[in-house]
Amino acid sequence: MSSHEEHKLSFWRKYIFATDHKMIGIQYGLTALFFLFFGFCLVMIMRWQLAYPGTPIPFIGKFFGESRAPGGVMLPEFYDELGAMHGTIMVFLAIVPLGFAAFGNFVVPLQVGAPDMAFPRINMVSYQAYFIGGVIMLTSFFLPGGAASAGWTAYPPLADINPIGQTAWIVGMVFIITSSLLGGLNFIATVFQLRAPGMTFMRLPFFVWTELVTAFLLILAFPPLEAAAILQLLDRTLGTSFFLPSGLIVSGKPLEVSGGGSVLLWQHLFWFLGHPEVYVLILPGIGMVAEVLANNIRKPLFGYKAMVYSLLTIGFLSMIVWAHHMYLTGMGTAISAFFQTTTMIISIPSVIIITCYTISLWGAAIRFTVPMLFALAFIPMFAIGGLTGLPLGLSSPDIYLHDTYYVIAHFHYIVAPALLLAVFAGIYHWFPKITGRKMNTVLGHIHFWPTLILMNTTFMPMFIQGLAGVSRRLYDGGAQYAHAQGVLHLNVMISISSWFLALAQIPFIINFFWTLFAGKKVKSDNPWQATTLEWQTPTPPGHGNFAVVPVVYRGPYEYSVPGAKEDFTPQNQEHI
Amino acid sequence: MSSDMQDLKKEGRAYLFVFAALIIFTILTVTISKLHVALAVAIIVALAIAIFKGSLVVSFFMHFIHEKKIILWLMFCVFLFFMGMILSLYFGEYSIPHGAKYVP
Amino acid sequence: MDMPYIVKPREDTGLFNAKLGIWLFLSSEVMLFGALFSSYVVLRVGSVGWPHGASILSVPIGMFNTVVLITSSVTMVYAWLSLRAKKFGQFKMHLAFTILLALTFLVVKSFEYGAKFEHHLFPKTSAYLAIYFTLTGLHAIHVIGGIIVNSYFLFPGSKMWQTDPERFINRIEIAGLYWHFVDLVWIFLFPVLYLL
Numbered sequence: 001m002s003s004h005e006e007h008k009l010s011f012w013r014k015y016i017f018a019t020d021h022k023m024i025g026i027q028y029g030l031t032a033l034f035f036l037f038f039g040f041c042l043v044m045i046m047r048w049q050l051a052y053p054g055t056p057i058p059f060i061g062k063f064f065g066e067s068r069a070p071g072g073v074m075l076p077e078f079y080d081e082l083g084a085m086h087g088t089i090m091v092f093l094a095i096v097p098l099g100f101a102a103f104g105n106f107v108v109p110l111q112v113g114a115p116d117m118a119f120p121r122i123n124m125v126s127y128q129a130y131f132i133g134g135v136i137m138l139t140s141f142f143l144p145g146g147a148a149s150a151g152w153t154a155y156p157p158l159a160d161i162n163p164i165g166q167t168a169w170i171v172g173m174v175f176i177i178t179s180s181l182l183g184g185l186n187f188i189a190t191v192f193q194l195r196a197p198g199m200t201f202m203r204l205p206f207f208v209w210t211e212l213v214t215a216f217l218l219i220l221a222f223p224p225l226e227a228a229a230i231l232q233l234l235d236r237t238l239g240t241s242f243f244l245p246s247g248l249i250v251s252g253k254p255l256e257v258s259g260g261g262s263v264l265l266w267q268h269l270f271w272f273l274g275h276p277e278v279y280v281l282i283l284p285g286i287g288m289v290a291e292v293l294a295n296n297i298r299k300p301l302f303g304y305k306a307m308v309y310s311l312l313t314i315g316f317l318s319m320i321v322w323a324h325h326m327y328l329t330g331m332g333t334a335i336s337a338f339f340q341t342t343t344m345i346i347s348i349p350s351v352i353i354i355t356c357y358t359i360s361l362w363g364a365a366i367r368f369t370v371p372m373l374f375a376l377a378f379i380p381m382f383a384i385g386g387l388t389g390l391p392l393g394l395s396s397p398d399i400y401l402h403d404t405y406y407v408i409a410h411f412h413y414i415v416a417p418a419l420l421l422a423v424f425a426g427i428y429h430w431f432p433k434i435t436g437r438k439m440n441t442v443l444g445h446i447h448f449w450p451t452l453i454l455m456n457t458t459f460m461p462m463f464i465q466g467l468a469g470v471s472r473r474l475y476d477g478g479a480q481y482a483h484a485q486g487v488l489h490l491n492v493m494i495s496i497s498s499w500f501l502a503l504a505q506i507p508f509i510i511n512f513f514w515t516l517f518a519g520k521k522v523k524s525d526n527p528w529q530a531t532t533l534e535w536q537t538p539t540p541p542g543h544g545n546f547a548v549v550p551v552v553y554r555g556p557y558e559y560s561v562p563g564a565k566e567d568f569t570p571q572n573q574e575h576i
Numbered sequence: 577m578s579s580d581m582q583d584l585k586k587e588g589r590a591y592l593f594v595f596a597a598l599i600i601f602t603i604l605t606v607t608i609s610k611l612h613v614a615l616a617v618a619i620i621v622a623l624a625i626a627i628f629k630g631s632l633v634v635s636f637f638m639h640f641i642h643e644k645k646i647i648l649w650l651m652f653c654v655f656l657f658f659m660g661m662i663l664s665l666y667f668g669e670y671s672i673p674h675g676a677k678y679v680p
Numbered sequence: 681m682d683m684p685y686i687v688k689p690r691e692d693t694g695l696f697n698a699k700l701g702i703w704l705f706l707s708s709e710v711m712l713f714g715a716l717f718s719s720y721v722v723l724r725v726g727s728v729g730w731p732h733g734a735s736i737l738s739v740p741i742g743m744f745n746t747v748v749l750i751t752s753s754v755t756m757v758y759a760w761l762s763l764r765a766k767k768f769g770q771f772k773m774h775l776a777f778t779i780l781l782a783l784t785f786l787v788v789k790s791f792e793y794g795a796k797f798e799h800h801l802f803p804k805t806s807a808y809l810a811i812y813f814t815l816t817g818l819h820a821i822h823v824i825g826g827i828i829v830n831s832y833f834l835f836p837g838s839k840m841w842q843t844d845p846e847r848f849i850n851r852i853e854i855a856g857l858y859w860h861f862v863d864l865v866w867i868f869l870f871p872v873l874y875l876l
Contacts, residue, residue: 115681115682115683115684116683118683118697118700118701119697119698119701120683122701181705181708184704184708185701185704185705185708186701188700188704189697189700189701189704192693192695192700193684193685193690193693193695193697193700194683194684194685194697219704219705219707219708219711220654220657220707220708220711221711222708222711223708223709223711223712223714223715224711224712224714224715224718226712226715227712227715227716227719228715230814230818231716231719231814234803234810234814238802238803238804239802239803239804240803240804240810240814241804241807241810242719242723242807242810242811257804258804258805258806258807258810259807260723260726260727260728260806260807261723261807262722262723262726264722265719265722265723268718268722269715269718269719272715319657320660544681544682545681546681547681548681549681581765584761584764584765587761588758588761591754591757591758591761592754594754595750595751595754598750599747599750602743602746602747602750602870603743605871605875606739606743606875609734609739609871609875609876615876618875618876619876622871622872622875622876623871625871626867626868626870626871626872629867630864630867630868633753633860633863633864633867634860634864637753637754637756637757637856637860637863638856638857638860638861643694643695644693644694644695646693647693647694647695647703651703651707654707654710654711655710657711657714658710658711658714662714662717662718662721
């Protein structure tokens with residue numbers, strides 16, 4: 001594909017069956033944002049039940065039908081369905097496609113100086129597989145018995161015997177996993193093979209590094225879940241007993257299967273993916289924050305090498321910590337000690353990265369742009385999320401905290417406050433390159449401050465509930481337990497906070513679409529005065545990205561180089 | 577990879593040697609399996625032969641030994657993960673206290 | 681800007697793009713089959729009694745199939761060698777043999793499965809049979825995939841030999857790497873399921 005053959009592509013080839021990484025990035029982004037919104041709606045409905053258990057859901061209650069909410073009052077089965085699909089959709093259909101695929105696709109080839117991803121047609125198939133997986137997940141709501149309701153973790157035996165929605169979940173997951181595998185290998189091949197001349201690994205923008213490590217995690221960690229999904233599918237359709245132990249009794253009757261299976265087998269296979277998966281969720285966010293921070297402190301990021309080595313360590317260690325999700329399964333002390341040790345160790349490189357971010361601020365001429373606000377807020381939010389993980393990583397306190405709201409608060413702090421703030425930073429930051437228009441600053445502030453505050457008021461009280469012993473996945477929020485009575489009132493506060501958090505996104509949605517169609521066009525191709533290669537292209541970049549192969553002469557964050565005319569020196573600029 | 581006829585002929589012959597080795601070790605592994613040995617020994621021997629045959633396929637048919645060092649290391653790491661995953665499940669799953677019996 | 685390293689390898693990695701791509705894909709396949717092998721270990725260690733493979737499966741048939749696949753691996757690599765020697769006719773012959781041997785493998789496998797079903801031995805009958813059918817079934821699906829890809833290269837795809845011979849040689853190399861992997865999995869499957 002030569003850039004001087006600007007042949008006119010048909011509507012279908014340009015927008016629907018796109019092979020250009022920029023268009024695919026946009027496809028991923030818009031689809032993922034839709035799923036993010038949908039997943040958020042699911043939990044907002046759940047929050048009504050948690051705040052006011054047993055009362056009819058207002059306005060929309062009557063639309064859920066008798067099987068889900070008779071008289072508008074949520075049934076426990078409906079609660080479980082919402083919970084399982086909220087988790088599944090958020091993790092697999094919203095966050096990974098948004099953080100890894102959307103931004104990765106648009107930005108990474110540009111940042112390494114490539115004309116496109118290494119395999120553009122596989123890139124297209126990767127998006128289509130994701131799309132189909134998403135459609136399957138959505139249509140599963142309409143199956144008899146509803147969508148999957150055994151948690152996003154789909155533990156057997158329950159998942160083995162649940163209604164057909166669970167089978168749809170499995171099929172959807174196979175498509176989603178295929179998408180991730182194809183996407184992952186595309187990214188790795190792109191970074192290894194298509195770096196521009198002079199772009200050594202240690203000159204890569206940190207975002208590219210995070211995408212590279214994430215891609216490796218995807219291709220190595222997802223296949224065991226694919227295997228597990230196949231086994232669960234066979235259990236559900238062919239009557240095998242991979243996960244069904246002998247002597248299981250369901251509804252008073254013994255299950256007529258051969259038995260001999262292991263429920264723990266599922267848990268091991270699931271969490272072998274599940275743990276790297278959470279790093280897949282956060283690493284692209286960490287990378288985006290690095291880009292925004294570097295750009296707005298107008299000086300090089302502190303400790304680039306330390307951050308890279310920390311990142312590689314996180315990637316490696318994340319593959320050997322998975323059983324910290326399984327401390328309460330009766331595993332022996334030796335194995336418990338092993339996973340506890342690796343889990344504690346993995347916190348160190350994360351701290352190194354956050355420390356480098358913080359030290360980078362010292363002595364910086366900080367530009368408080370809207371993306372910078374979000375990037376700065378990421379640091380304490382990620383710190384809270386990370387630190388609260390430590391008691392969970394130690395097997396003794398985890399005995400008390402496992403499967404409580406403490407866990408929910410911990411991981412939501414990482415994906416909801418921390419990661420979403422990072423994603424917003426990325427959107428505000430790269431919007432001008434993608435669309436040629438800058439998002440409105442006032443609306444950006446109106447979006448930022450309430451979002452930051454409400455994210456905390458939503459998730460902080462959950463720690464208190466968890467410490468009181470309130471279990472997760474309870475459809476009444478703990479109302480029938482004595483130990484929960486003292487913290488039940490917090491459910492109201494959390495729910496109201498979450499609904500206001502939804503409202504706080506309206507300025508963002510307005511800003512996003514209004515700027516898209518009628519926003520002020522940027523006058524420069526590099527409105528943020530950034531050093532990385534994606535800003536040294538036309539806006540938006542044309543087919544093939546670079547008219548001539550760029551040559552890289554310097555590192556990614558050469559801001560305020562002594563003796564330079566400007567306070568930034570692009571990577572492809574030879575002399576200061 | 578060279579396309580000189582002499583080199584290609586040599587390469588072709590090398591593949592025949594590998595083929596012969598694979599067949600011989602296949603016969604070997606089947607023969608050994610017919611002997612009455614303890615299960616642990618049978619597993620170790622069978623796996624050792626399989627790993628040897630596999631490395632012949634990877635090194636020669638997939639011409640892995642001709643690749644760059646870093647790629648060899650990458651795949652070696654994958655192999656380690658593969659073995660580690662299997663072994664850890666074996667050792668980790670059933671660490672029962674001494675004296676207790678596993679009752680299914 | 682054109683896409684580089686489709687045909688000529690990049691100097692520092694020593695690879696052309698598709699070769700790195702296929703190795704990454706094969707790494708993920710190693711993890712997939714590895715997970716299934718791990719499941720085999722867990723199921724077997726946790727079982728009350730596990731049958732000796734030879735008591736349920738036919739070792740001679742399994743050994744025959746092993747030899748068939750190994751031979752098909754040799755013919756596949758010879759197909760690639762023939763192209764590099766610019767002997768297109770020989771390439772077609774070797775690739776055709778590879779496909780025929782693969783089909784032979786599948787035919788034998790289907791007889792094996794058929795025999796099991798006739799004796800009312802299904803995946804749901806026992807943990808051993810469940811994992812046997814799953815492992816060999818998934819492997820067979822990969823064999824079918826390989827047959828499809830190789831057939832494409834034998835018939836419509838071989839036109840690229842006229843237009844872009846170097847790129848075609850690369851494609852056959854990639855197809856070969858995939859096919860050798862399929863053989864590699866069987867090299868492990870055979871002893872584990874039939875001999876232990």
